[in-house]
Amino acid sequence: MNTKQTDDTTQASADFAGVPKLDDQICFALYSASGLMTRLYRPLLEPLGLTYPQYLAMMALWERAPRTVGGLGEVLGLDSATLTPLLKRLEAGGFITRRRDAADERRVLLELTAKGQSLRGPAKDVAVQILCQFPRLSAVELDGLHRILAKLIAGLRETDAKAPAAD
Amino acid sequence: MNTKQTDDTTQASADFAGVPKLDDQICFALYSASGLMTRLYRPLLEPLGLTYPQYLAMMALWERAPRTVGGLGEVLGLDSATLTPLLKRLEAGGFITRRRDAADERRVLLELTAKGQSLRGPAKDVAVQILCQFPRLSAVELDGLHRILAKLIAGLRETDAKAPAAD
DNA sequence: TCCATTTAAATCGTGCACGATTGTTTAGTA
DNA sequence: TACTAAACAATCGTGCACGATTTAAATGGA
Helix, strand or coil: CCCCCCCCCCHHHCCCCCCCHHHHHHHHHHHHHHHHHHHHHHHHHHHHCCCHHHHHHHHHHHHCCCEEHHHHHHHHCCCHHHHHHHHHHHHHCCCEEEEECCCCCCCEEEEECHHHHHCHHHHHHHHHHHHHHCCCCCHHHHHHHHHHHHHHHHHHHHHHHHCCCCC | CCCCCCCCCCHHHCCCCCCCHHHHHHHHHHHHHHHHHHHHHHHHHHHHCCCHHHHHHHHHHHHCCCEEHHHHHHHHCCCHHHHHHHHHHHHHCCCEEEEECCCCCCCEEEEECHHHHHCHHHHHHHHHHHHHHCCCCCHHHHHHHHHHHHHHHHHHHHHHHHCCCCC
16 A cells, blocks of 8 residues: 555656656557557558458468367457457458367367468568568567567466466 | 569478568567557456556546647547547546637547546556566566667657558 | 266457548638 | 638447357266
8 A cells, every 4th residue: 555655756757756657658559559550551451351350360270270269269369259250250251161160069160261262472462561661670679579579478478367267 | 473482482480381470470469468468457457447548548647637639649549539439438437527628619628537636546556566467577678678669659650640641 | 877067159248449421610811 | 701621529330359148069077
């Protein structure tokens, strides 16, 4: 309760009052960067008929198929409540098929259609376009960013896995 | 069509075929990290009656008020279509007030209520809690992450500003 | 064999995000 | 002054995200 003994006398930086804002900045930076990235992809993915999350799902399937809804969710960090409607839209768009696994009727198997397969090429071009439009960060910076993000995500996943299943 | 002259000889890593996936990984990493951060905040913000985007809006108002909807949107990188309903919820929750600017009836001024002000303390504790649960990244890594993200965001904002207003 | 438990996906309700449009108000200009 | 253009917020429709719940199938004992 007495965590705020930095009673407003912290006028050192003039615009934040004793609050450890640095971490918030990082969280907000992640939030902002994520949103801006999605915005960067939007116009490139629109001609393909995909949103960014749909593009992620397709990438996962291009890497490996068939997959179950749960398996895909684990890779993307999303649950069935998010994925089921998204996958139905991909199915409606003719990119994938969804069918119950005969061996285990609880599972739903996701498969690429020919149309879904054919999007691999254009998707490569999208990646190239993104690279072109990418802000001028050096290879070292990009690498460092990627490395630290991986570490951060690993840590966050760990924390996340502990919280829900308290018991 | 012939943009893929990296003709599949990239079997170095065995599981990606000529696609420049590195950048995608970074985009996906940003997407994942952002989502995981939000999840980390959720249980801490819930007792306060705030979501993470609402918390961001409140932070902006704690730093400076009154603000217009547009002004807040510029800071957060969101438009009125997102903010208006969010702000109405904050108003319904008794955290802020919204009123037309008498000097310019187009603007809507956002002000903190006493209740909104009183949340500053608990919000500090949230920031502390986040820091505690934060994955074990060294201060150097956190700093590097923050610095590169800032650079990335600046670049993305620049690109973003150019795209919509073509012509 | 039967039944409780677990697992998998779907569903529901709420909230965020954004492109496009609409309705006002203000500013600019002939 | 009148009339167009710009600025600002709100609204609408679509899609993502998630907690909580529901339904159905598989599993593991007693």
